[in-house]
Amino acid sequence: MGAHGVKPTGQTAAVATTMPVTPDRGEDGKPFVGPEDLKDFDPAVSLAQPSEYPFTRGIHREMYRKRLWTMRQFAGFGSAQQTNERFKYLLAHGQTGLSTAFDLPTLMGRDSDDLLSLGEVGRCGVAISSLDDMRRLFDGIDLGQVSTSMTINAPAAILLAFYIAVAKEQGVPLDQLRGTLQNDILKEFHSQNEYVFPPPPSVRLVIDTIEYGTQCTPQWNTVSISGYHIREAGATAAQELAFTLADGMAYVEESIKRGLDVDAVAKRLSFFFDVHNDFFEEIAKFRAARRIWAKVMRHKYKAKNERSWWLRTHAQTAGVSLTEQQPMNNVVRVAYQALAAVLGGTQSLHTNSYDETLALPSENAVKVALRTQQVLAYETNVTQIVDPLGGSYFIEKLTDEIEAKAEAIFKEIDAMGGVLPAIDRGYFRRAIAESALQQAREYESGQAIMVGVNKFREEQGKPIEILQVDQATEDEQVARLKELKKNRDAARHKAALEKVRQSAGDGENMMPSLIEAAEADATVGEMMATMQTVFGSYDGGPEW
Amino acid sequence: MSKQPYRILLAKIGLDGHDRGVKVLARSFRDAGHDVIYTGLWQTAQATMCAAMQEDVDVVGVSLLSAAHMTIMPEVLKWRKQYGIEHVPVVLGGIIPVQDYDAMRKMGVAALFNPGSSIEEILKEFSRLAAEASHGTLEEVQAGYTTGDQVALAKLITHIQRDTDGNGWAPPAGDALVLGITGSPGVGKSSFIDKLGRELRSRNLRVAVVAVDPSSPLTGGALLGDRLRMMSGSPDENFFIRSLSSGTVLGGLGPKAKEVVSLLSGFGFDIILLETVGAGQSDVAVRELARHTLLLLMPDSGDSIQFSKAGLMEIATCFVLNKCDLEGADRTLAHLATAVGGDRPLWKVSTLHNEGIDKVADWVVAQR
Secondary structure: OOOOOOOOOOOOOOOOOOOOOOOOOOOOOOOOOOOOOOOOOOOOOOOOOOOOOOOOOOOOOOOOHOOEEEEEOOEEOOOHHHHHHHHHHHHHHOOOOOOEEEEEEHHHHOOOOOOHHHHOOOOOOOOOOHHHHHHOOOOOOOOOOOEEEEOOOOHHHHHHHHHHHHHHHOOOOOHHHHEEEEOOOEEEEEEEEHOOOOOHHHHHHHHHHHHHHHOOOEEEEEEEEEEEHHHHOOOOOHHHHHHHHHHHHHHHHHHOOOOHHHHHHHEEEEEEEEEOHHHHHHHHHOOOOOHHHHHHHHHOOOOOHHHOOOOOOOEEEEEEOOOOOOOOOOHHHHHHHHHHHHHOOOOOOOOOOOOOOOOOOOHHHHHHHHHHHHHHHOOOOOOOOOOOOOOOOOHHHHHHHHHHHHHHHHHHHHOOOOOHHHHHHHHHHHHHHHHHHHHHHHHHOOOOOOOOEOOOOOOOOOOOOOOOOOOOHHHHHHHHHHHHHOOOOHHHHHHHHHHHHHHHHHOOOHHHHHHHHOOOOOOHHHHHHHHHHHOOOOOOOOOO | OOOOOOOEEEEEEEEEEEEHHHHHHHHHHOOOEEEEEEEOOEEEEHHHHHHHHHHHEEEEEEEEEEOOOOHHHHHHHHHHHHOOOOOOOEEEOOOOOOHHHHHHHHHHHOOOEEEOOOOHHHHHHHHHHHOOOOOOOHHHHHHHHOOEEEEEEEEHHHHHHOOOOOOOOOOOOOOEEEEEOOOOOOOOHHHHHHHHHHHOOOOOOOOOEEEEOOOOOOOOOEEEEEHHOOOOOOOOOOEEEEEEEEOOOOOOOOOHHHHHHHHHHHHHHOOEEEEOOOOOOOHHHHHHOOEEEEEOOOOOOOOHHHHHHHHHHHHEEEEEOOOOOOOOOOHHHHHHHHHHOOOOOOEEEEEEEEEEEHHHHHHHHOOO
């Protein structure tokens, strides 16, 4: 009988009530951490106060009291018009920033009518092949008023060109554009595989957008340096942290090589981390990230402006932690992960929907995810005190440990000559694949537990309702694109693509010619193919 | 574990780049002692099934997380039929809503796995299906081979590799030019072979590739990954690629490499490109089979020194400096020219930009 005379329900088999000890937690066998474990810890050096270097405790003094994190739910599916409706729905329900998910063809720089796009148009995000599509996506939304995040990498410069062209049409001055381009090609080579060109010209394109941003769109975050995909592909928390910051340093170094002022570049760099299940480790990861970045920006790259030392970050709850089995359990996982991100001091947050292992989220699931953030923000009072775990023996020890692990990884990467040579050797892919295999083995052996999957299993219940994108979307999109290709000004289109080819070859900044090509109705696929004639394509390097 | 390793092909089809699951599976199958052919990202259904046919695999596993399964799987099954390999079971894993399971099964998908499926369960199902896979009787496939049936050729290679004694049958003598291609990991052997093979195909020559990857000395399993670099163009029956594992004999070319080459030659291929791991005894073994051994190098790799120590510079009869789009190419080329001397050919190639491949092809054609 239960404690209150209530019969326990559910699982009837005997369940062990002792917990296995996580190997990297309490290796000395102690169930608690005390001052003796933090002998070299000096709060004045390692912590300071929130808003003070090295920003371990946060970049702002009042944090969420003054400004809540941005609730930014990633959305996009089907046609530009369908996503436009979802955007308006989210804005109407209190979301404060837009976040665009593109479909796979767009992410790979291919048009909706490409042979390899078959069956994938509008499935995992919105299909954008042309300026006309982008115009429909933001129809009735004032680009001077919203902050827009675009999750796009290999063709990022082209999608930015479309956005800028729409802003110009709306009459919005470019220096008022606010938002973020993911534009982090390095992590594509490590993990997400949405690369097209070889690493050197890919990085050059990123630096082109950074340079253009410093001149024309000063409020726009040109790169969102992402650990999310690295983690989702199987990296450990320390690998996620180290690989991401190493990528960030590579962009800073390349920008300096381009002759850009480090302070102009740094303030427009933002980060994007995963937030996984290991609650305290995740909090420590965010804290260590801020501390490491502040140190390297200040001392290694000699940034003078204090804002350049800030690591501003977006966070998303861990997609890989969600389960198809008993999907409502995902609501709980997401809530704990969201709490960790907030205790870690994130600037913006996406909470996953409980049905995302099955399909794109349904409207109802998206609403629950957004409400999860709202409950956290408005009901729990965690917003009232900055870095409430700061000074905890355990959290400080974990923060130091994860920083030390990251430092060791930086040394390995440096020894290979930096991030690009390490990619050439397959270092990142190999390391991530090995970690993924290790984790798979832990779940396989039962050493790690996933509730509802390798413990507390149930017979599969009734399938939940999921979002279906019908084939008609693809057919309509392809038809509209064919129409566009037929009706555009052929001579202007040809001349614009020739300019793209020239600037790719000449090494000048690609942005002006891409914007011009966008305005001449050149498509994503055409611009990518044109650049490919100069840049070549990448086969993924030695490791797979 | 079975007496022989199973041959399993794992494929990603379409633009979906989520490869965590497929990589974990590939390694798990290897660790269970099987040969795994992974065809890499961004393949078409047709290229995947052409590979399945040429590799004569026991099971094809498709991984899809892009929600395109209702479009892609019918294509896969259509091409399975077209290539005459309906005996090969196709299984599907990834993000497949339960609502679609019935449709998938009705279509002919042999098994379905979701993110919660355990590796053990997947392995068990693959093994069950592989154990039932049919490679025809030796006599049947020999008869098919003589009629020019490529499915029979692929199956015959499996038979020759697996059976210790044949039935006295021998393929007709062929006159293929056999070219060994070697070099250290990372110099781009497979991508180079892909481009060279396609260049030779454009000159109407029938090309076969035998790509040897090492087996794990512990489990006997192997990750056969060369093929994924050789799938740049559309599938082509006269560009026949076969991946082999070296077996547990250290540095070997795998069981019956010589017989496999004879089978390909007798089948009518004009050129056979034999890719090896580029270390130790395999290169000596290549020399016995190949008329020429081509050593692939890259700029500033320091390999010229390393290789001359290993004796590879002496074994090679011709040289390609690949990746000449990289810095330092001319310097390395000058060093190499001195080391090679004047009597053996040396070419400058950029596989990335498809430059210099035609010159190598000219020379290959002239050797026939």
